[in-house]
Amino acid sequence: MDKGLSLRNVTISKSAAPLLSLTHDIGSGEVLTVMGPSGVGKSTLLAYITGTLSCDFAATGEVWLDGHNITHAAPHQRRVGILFQDDLLFPHLSVGANLAFGLRPGGGAAERKAKVEEALDEVGLSGFADRDPATLSGGQKARVALMRMLLSEPCALLLDEPFSRLDAALRAQVRDMVFDRARARALPVLMVTHDAEDAQAAGGVIVTLGG
Amino acid sequence: MLGPVAAGLWGTVLPAFGHLPAAGLTGPSLDPFRDLIAWAGLPRAVFLSLSTGLLATVISLAIVILVTAGWSGTRPFRALERLLSPLLSVPHAAAAFGLAFLIAPSGWLSRLASPGLTGWDRPPDLLIVQDTWGLAMTAGLIVKEVPFLLLITLAALGQADAQRSVTISQALGYGRVTGWLKTVFPRVYAQIRPPVYVVLAYSMSVVDVAVILGPNTPPPLSVQIVKWMSDPDLAMRLEAAAGALLQLALVIGALVVWRIGEAVVARLGRRWIASGARGRFDTIVAGAALVGGSASALIVLLGLVVLALWSFAGFWGFPEAFPDAFTARNWVRFGPGTLSAFGETALIALTVGLVAIVLTIGCLEAEYRYGLSFSQRAVWLLYLPLLIPQTAFLPGLQTLMLNLGADIGRLPVMMAHLVFVLPYVFLSLADPFRAWDRRMGTVAAALGASADGVLWRVRLPMLLRPILTALAVGLAVSVGQYLPTLLIGGGRIATLTTEAVALASGGDRRAIAVYGLMQTGAALVPFALALLIPALVWRNRRGLQHG
Numbered sequence: 148m149d150k151g152l153s154l155r156n157v158t159i160s161k162s163a164a165p166l167l168s169l170t171h172d173i174g175s176g177e178v179l180t181v182m183g184p185s186g187v188g189k190s191t192l193l194a195y196i197t198g199t200l201s202c203d204f205a206a207t208g209e210v211w212l213d214g215h216n217i218t219h220a221a222p223h224q225r226r227v228g229i230l231f232q233d234d235l236l237f238p239h240l241s242v243g244a245n246l247a248f249g250l251r252p253g254g255g256a257a258e259r260k261a262k263v264e265e266a267l268d269e270v271g272l273s274g275f276a277d278r279d280p281a282t283l284s285g286g287q288k289a290r291v292a293l294m295r296m297l298l299s300e301p302c303a304l305l306l307d308e309p310f311s312r313l314d315a316a317l318r319a320q321v322r323d324m325v326f327d328r329a330r331a332r333a334l335p336v337l338m339v340t341h342d343a344e345d346a347q348a349a350g351g352v353i354v355t356l357g358g
Numbered sequence: 359m360l361g362p363v364a365a366g367l368w369g370t371v372l373p374a375f376g377h378l379p380a381a382g383l384t385g386p387s388l389d390p391f392r393d394l395i396a397w398a399g400l401p402r403a404v405f406l407s408l409s410t411g412l413l414a415t416v417i418s419l420a421i422v423i424l425v426t427a428g429w430s431g432t433r434p435f436r437a438l439e440r441l442l443s444p445l446l447s448v449p450h451a452a453a454a455f456g457l458a459f460l461i462a463p464s465g466w467l468s469r470l471a472s473p474g475l476t477g478w479d480r481p482p483d484l485l486i487v488q489d490t491w492g493l494a495m496t497a498g499l500i501v502k503e504v505p506f507l508l509l510i511t512l513a514a515l516g517q518a519d520a521q522r523s524v525t526i527s528q529a530l531g532y533g534r535v536t537g538w539l540k541t542v543f544p545r546v547y548a549q550i551r552p553p554v555y556v557v558l559a560y561s562m563s564v565v566d567v568a569v570i571l572g573p574n575t576p577p578p579l580s581v582q583i584v585k586w587m588s589d590p591d592l593a594m595r596l597e598a599a600a601g602a603l604l605q606l607a608l609v610i611g612a613l614v615v616w617r618i619g620e621a622v623v624a625r626l627g628r629r630w631i632a633s634g635a636r637g638r639f640d641t642i643v644a645g646a647a648l649v650g651g652s653a654s655a656l657i658v659l660l661g662l663v664v665l666a667l668w669s670f671a672g673f674w675g676f677p678e679a680f681p682d683a684f685t686a687r688n689w690v691r692f693g694p695g696t697l698s699a700f701g702e703t704a705l706i707a708l709t710v711g712l713v714a715i716v717l718t719i720g721c722l723e724a725e726y727r728y729g730l731s732f733s734q735r736a737v738w739l740l741y742l743p744l745l746i747p748q749t750a751f752l753p754g755l756q757t758l759m760l761n762l763g764a765d766i767g768r769l770p771v772m773m774a775h776l777v778f779v780l781p782y783v784f785l786s787l788a789d790p791f792r793a794w795d796r797r798m799g800t801v802a803a804a805l806g807a808s809a810d811g812v813l814w815r816v817r818l819p820m821l822l823r824p825i826l827t828a829l830a831v832g833l834a835v836s837v838g839q840y841l842p843t844l845l846i847g848g849g850r851i852a853t854l855t856t857e858a859v860a861l862a863s864g865g866d867r868r869a870i871a872v873y874g875l876m877q878t879g880a881a882l883v884p885f886a887l888a889l890l891i892p893a894l895v896w897r898n899r900r901g902l903q904h905g
């Protein structure tokens with residue numbers, strides 16, 4: 148069984164015009180950065196991997212994750228975590244409920260609550276469980292979004308321009324945190340960005356599309 | 359939704375050509391049309407239908423467009439916007455009664471001005487309400503169509519990038535109104551065209567407002583059709599059906615004329631744009647439009663005030679500005695009657711509203727999940743039941759049900775209401791539902807939530823407010839329905855609206871006031887709840903307070 152995320156002959160086209168094609172294996176704990184100007188279909192690639200590609204696009208090729216072909220799996224069964232440039236915390240849920248949404252089912256209420264608390268402690272947000280996510284700072288939201296995703300125990304991590312909304316000081320800090328966690332869990336990471344600094348910091352292979 | 363409309367039209371065509379087995383008549387024959395043409399009131403009735411419909415549409419559209427052009431983004435415009443929901447939810451019948459109580463010779467305005475300004479100590483012998491030219495009726499339509507068109511225009515503005523266009527044209531030396539008309543209006547009008555057609559079709563064939571404010575001898579065509587329909591002589595239904603087809607032809611004709619008018623205006627407009635005129639009269643035009651818009655809002659609000667006065671009035675002689683005494687007697691007397699009508703109204707409205715909201719969410723969610731998209735043509739399909747005059751297909755639907763021996767009662771009334779409620783609910787929920795950030799769904803799915811889980815646990819809670827608002831719109835539309843309740847209910851389903859309109863001929867102002875206010879309340883309270891409930895449920899969620 149191959150651990151990691153493999154893209155095999157993935158080709159995405161829009162109304163018969165090819166946008167991109169890519170073949171690459173991302174091993175456990177490795178990072179692949181896909182760069183390119185906006186409009187070359189970077190985010191489309193991620194949508195294909197998460198199973199949420201819009202019907203305006205046609206795609207061929209296969210996506211394998213830890214030895215399973217997930218090309219046609221339902222989005223919620225793929226175990227692929229994703230972070231966007233916006234935190235996308237659910238505005239109707241408290242910080243704790245957002246984390247509990249991510250936490251995989253099972254365990255008693257007390258046990259789940261403890262896990263949520265533990266996750267908050269890990270990113271220095273102890274006692275934030277009952278807060279309204281809209282009252283958090285940008286950096287705090289980014290940390291909650293990361294922990295929410297990690298609690299769902301994904302087998303791979305996708306990053307869609309994840310740091311571009313953060314200011315310079317915060318950026319390096321959040322970036323290190325994300326990559327440290329991914330490495331610690333031996334997750335294959337696929338990041339799309341147009342930021343050269345982010346690409347360098349990721350430290351993995353860089354593929355440039357289009358342009 | 360096209361099923362009942364098509365069936366109704368079919369049920370109109372058959373008797374119009376003399377085919378009505380229930381009355382022992384088999385066609386085809388042209389007698390119904392001969393009878394119709396022989397009716398002495400026909401030319402007048404046709405004229406009234408055309409004049410009130412076209413005038414009401416032109417004037418309300420002009421007010422809305424010019425107010426938006428001259429004032430959008432300013433403080434007076436904000437005030438109008440805030441009044442929008444309550445104004446929209448006031449049922450047509452209640453607004454019409456309010457207007458009648460204001461402008462009648464013995465109305466509030468005349469009382470306020472008498473005898474000081476006018477010298478009247480008796481109501482003057484003038485035919486203001488129910489005037490032969492249908493002007494009061496036109497005014498009653500305008501005050502209700504202005505908020506509707508304003509709402510539609512505001513929705514269209516969001517997609518038109520209006521502010522920047524106006525800024526650019528002002529930098530080029532254009533006045534505010536002229537700049538808006540030349541740059542934004544063409545885009546906005548393309549968007550609001552279907553609802554404008556709805557307003558035209560509706561105004562031409564309205565029944566309840568016409569019964570209250572329109573002339574009696576002869577009445578507008580739509581009212582006469584209903585009179586023929588309720589005649590105990592079944593043979594009169596043939597004439598009604600012929601009239602209904604004529605009404606349909608009139609509406610189609612008016613829509614064609616309107617379409618041609620659009621082309622003419624477009625041509626003149628292009629010439630006007632090319633002329634480079636900067637707009638010298640902008641301030642005057644904008645001022646006049648604001649007066650018109652405020653007046654139309656004020657009339658509805660004052661109408662409600664005068665309804666409230668009458669509902670609590672003891673003896674109120676002319677020309678006193680206020681009643682001698684205020685009493686709860688009218689409410690005690692008419693209250694119990696309104697309560698049973700309220701129960702019927704609420705039962706129908708809630709059932710229909712909930713069915714409509716479930717169908718709408720189902721449609722929109724299916725569109726989202728399966729990547730379907732509605733074309734412009736599908737939007738027209740949605741508007742079709744609103745474009746066919748009610749008087750053209752409801753009589754047919756009733757006759758058809760009579761022929762089939764179907765029971766006339768609450769369930770058919772609900773289904774008839776659904777035909778009119780569903781489009782409004784769909785139109786009101788579609789934009790916010792589609793504007794929801796899809797990435798929320800992607801994130802939730804990536805966290806392991808199934809498609810249904812995303813819908814129930816993320817999307818619907820986030821959209822609580824627009825969903826409740828759409829439901830309130832549906833309830834208000836159902837509460838206001840007159841003709842479907844009357845015809846499909848066979849006169850046996852008594853809602854607040856049918857009861858209130860039935861009181862119109864009696865002229866008991868106190869009874870009318872109580873029923874009119876109850877009717878308004880039945881439509882208004884859901885809107886208040888649609889604001890209140892999300893504010894309470896999400897009081898600790900700042901991210902949802904303006905969504």
